[in-house]
Amino acid sequence: MSDPMRIRAQAQGEKTTVRVLVSHEMESGQRKDAAGKTVPAWFIQNISATHNGKTVMNAQWGPAVSKNPFLQFAFKGGKAGDKVVVSWVDNKGDKRTDEAVIS
Template identity: 55%
Template sequence: MSSIRVRAQIEGGVTNVRALISHPMETGQRRDQGGNTIPAHFITEVKAECNGKHVLTANWGPAISRNPYLSFQFEGAAAGDTLKLSWVDNKGDSDTTEVRIS
């Protein structure tokens, strides 16, 4: 199961994308109940492509909240086109999902 839930809808030539990413987004500064530092684990980059064309790169860091929400708009897509959204984190983990624009 993907860690990314995304919706992409086109209206008036503008595609509105809304995504929710399931990720712990630990800063590396919090401590657990035993007083040990919780290691940093956060998304460093999110990319979006529409039909293979790059439309967004977001460089993130530890200041982004747990289970981040991302919303953006772009022009040049049509209903039925494929939107690919992917992320990579500081531990090398990654995920990708694709949806059809409606």
């Protein structure tokens, strides 16, 4: 299992900005190891965020996204004290879900 995501969510008037640092190796499947063998692809395929049970962001990623990716998005309707839940699923079936409280 990977390390927890670092999530910061801030309400700014009507808009809530969410910043996420995801801990994941994000292997493209094209790199070779020291022995010359191809390192298998291992990357996040889907990442999504919910606020009060409603999906506010959903993205499909592929092998071209860098290691430990940074994601930022904004949505309307969040207020201080609400929770934002961010989840991802990778191509090996691993999953991770973390949450943050909006400040």
